[in-house]
Amino acid sequence: MSDYNWCHNPSCHTIETQSRIRGTGDNKVLRTMKIKANRYGDYQANIWNYFCNQRCLMMFLNTFGQEIANTYSVKQPSETPIKVKKVKEESYRYSWNSNERQTYMATRTTIERANNE
Numbered sequence: 168m169s170d171y172n173w174c175h176n177p178s179c180h181t182i183e184t185q186s187r188i189r190g191t192g193d194n195k196v197l198r199t200m201k202i203k204a205n206r207y208g209d210y211q212a213n214i215w216n217y218f219c220n221q222r223c224l225m226m227f228l229n230t231f232g233q234e235i236a237n238t239y240s241v242k243q244p245s246e247t248p249i250k251v252k253k254v255k256e257e258s259y260r261y262s263w264n265s266n267e268r269q270t271y272m273a274t275r276t277t278i279e280r281a282n283n284e
């Protein structure tokens with residue numbers, strides 16, 4: 168990857184902000200934002216290497232979302248094997264009538280990944 172990208176929103180250059188103004192005198196333009204690589208940290212597939220902000224990302228998705236969904240379509244659901252554990256435990260709630268904390272038995276449900284065997 169080069170040191171910078173141009174924002175991938177095809178309409179980035181139409182958004183009226185001072186940060187997009189380039190040129191001199193009567194030859195001013197709104198220009199697509201230049202994005203410094205890894206500006207938010209050095210991890211791969213950082214979406215902010217390709218979009219200058221959330222507005223541009225959402226404009227891009229509104230324009231190309233159907234094509235993206237067609238390209239990376241999901242034809243069937245996926246499943247992750249899990250174990251569900253329910254544990255009874257003592258918990259507390261506040262009673263506004265008696266103005267005190269009351270204990271009650273709560274059920275905590277936890278999801279754990281099952282081993283892939």
Ligand SMILES: [Zn+2]
Pocket residue numbers: 174175176179200218219220223
């Ligand atoms: Zn942009």
